[in-house]
Amino acid sequence: MFAHNKRLQYTVRVAGPNPGLANLMLEQFGGAQGELAAACRYFTQALAEEDPGRKDMLFDIATEELSHLEVIGNIVVMLNKGSKGKLAEGIEEEGLLYKDITAAGNDSHITQVLYGGGAPLVNSAGVPWSAAYIDTIGEPTADLRSNIAAEARAKIVYERLINLTDDPGVKEALGFLMTREIAHQKSFEKALYAIKPNFPPGKSQGDPRFTNVYFNLSRGPGEAEGPWNSGEQWERRENGEALLAVDGGEGDAQVELPADSDSALAQFAARTASATDGDPLTGAEIGSADPNLSKLAKGA
Numbered sequence: 001m002f003a004h005n006k007r008l009q010y011t012v013r014v015a016g017p018n019p020g021l022a023n024l025m026l027e028q029f030g031g032a033q034g035e036l037a038a039a040c041r042y043f044t045q046a047l048a049e050e051d052p053g054r055k056d057m058l059f060d061i062a063t064e065e066l067s068h069l070e071v072i073g074n075i076v077v078m079l080n081k082g083s084k085g086k087l088a089e090g091i092e093e094e095g096l097l098y099k100d101i102t103a104a105g106n107d108s109h110i111t112q113v114l115y116g117g118g119a120p121l122v123n124s125a126g127v128p129w130s131a132a133y134i135d136t137i138g139e140p141t142a143d144l145r146s147n148i149a150a151e152a153r154a155k156i157v158y159e160r161l162i163n164l165t166d167d168p169g170v171k172e173a174l175g176f177l178m179t180r181e182i183a184h185q186k187s188f189e190k191a192l193y194a195i196k197p198n199f200p201p202g203k204s205q206g207d208p209r210f211t212n213v214y215f216n217l218s219r220g221p222g223e224a225e226g227p228w229n230s231g232e233q234w235e236r237r238e239n240g241e242a243l244l245a246v247d248g249g250e251g252d253a254q255v256e257l258p259a260d261s262d263s264a265l266a267q268f269a270a271r272t273a274s275a276t277d278g279d280p281l282t283g284a285e286i287g288s289a290d291p292n293l294s295k296l297a298k299g300a
Contacts, residue, residue, distance in 0.1 A: 002063075009067040010176045013169030014078035019117070021165055022079035024124050028072045028161065028177070031123035033154045035072055035177075037133040039065035041150065045136050045143055054140060054191050061184050068177055073119040075173060080117035142201040144192040148185050155181040215242045 028034045039062050046058035121129040135150075136143055158178035162171055192198055200206060214229045215237050230236060245251030257265065 008071055008074060009064070010071055010173050012071060012074045012078060012173055014075065015167045015169055017081055018079045018165075018167070021167075021170070022076045022117075024161060024164060025072060025076045025079065026120070026122055027124040027157055028154070029069065029076060029119055030121035030129040031157075032133045033150065033157050034123070034129075035065050035069035036121065036129060038150060038154065039063075039069060040131070041134045041136060042147065044134060045147075048138060049140070051140070053194075057187055057191060061187065064180070064184075068180065071173060071177060075170060076119040077117070079170075139202055141192065141195055141198045144188050144195075145201065147188045148192070151181045151185040151188065155185075210246060213237060213246075217242055 030036060042058045042062035042065065046055050046062060049055040049058055123129075135146055137146075155178050158174050158181065162174045162178065165171060165174075205211070212233055212235055214234045216223075216229070227233075
């Protein structure tokens, strides 16, 4: 059961209208790294979670993300307030009104015209929110790692938005939301490392022949080594060795076919085989402006 508290988790104070900035803020409202995506991701994970501690954490954070959605949505609406009435009531001449809502040089006019200055579930480019943003796989050691990365990406987006405005109230609110991304990342990391062992994700440990192999397949200037590809934990495969089939086979694709399928396939291959002799005339040569090709076509 949910109960809505009309007080925001963080007070929104906006110094003045700015429809262009409002449009950019939509990235955290209806975008891939936004608050709705986070709330839905953690809520659906909580529903399926078997561990009571993680379930409680996921429900708590999912619910907080909804409160953050409310905060960012209010920022969007407050930034759009100035143009909302003007557009609805047509109190300015057409040219002046158009200039007013397009002054920021981005797609804020779309938000104004289509959504009346509200907070639509789209990103800053106008792309509708999608459940495809919810990348849950149903394995805690994988989902928690994905959640950590999602919080990190959201923090970076908030940092970029903070750098775009000089409005002190907006900066404060965005700074709060950015900081909560850090707190959530810490919670997810603690939950991940409370699972022992937690690597590799899932149950299977993998084939020990290949678990610690690094294939050096990108060659040329810029070659570099570090703990990610060399050292005691790694077996490096270099040069030609890196290009061999690792299973010791020929490296080609094979299939065992029933006799009737094999015969039919051989007939098909023979019927569609390309001739290796001669030089067939093509439409490109017949219609070509190249005199050499035109001569060939006439000679044919």
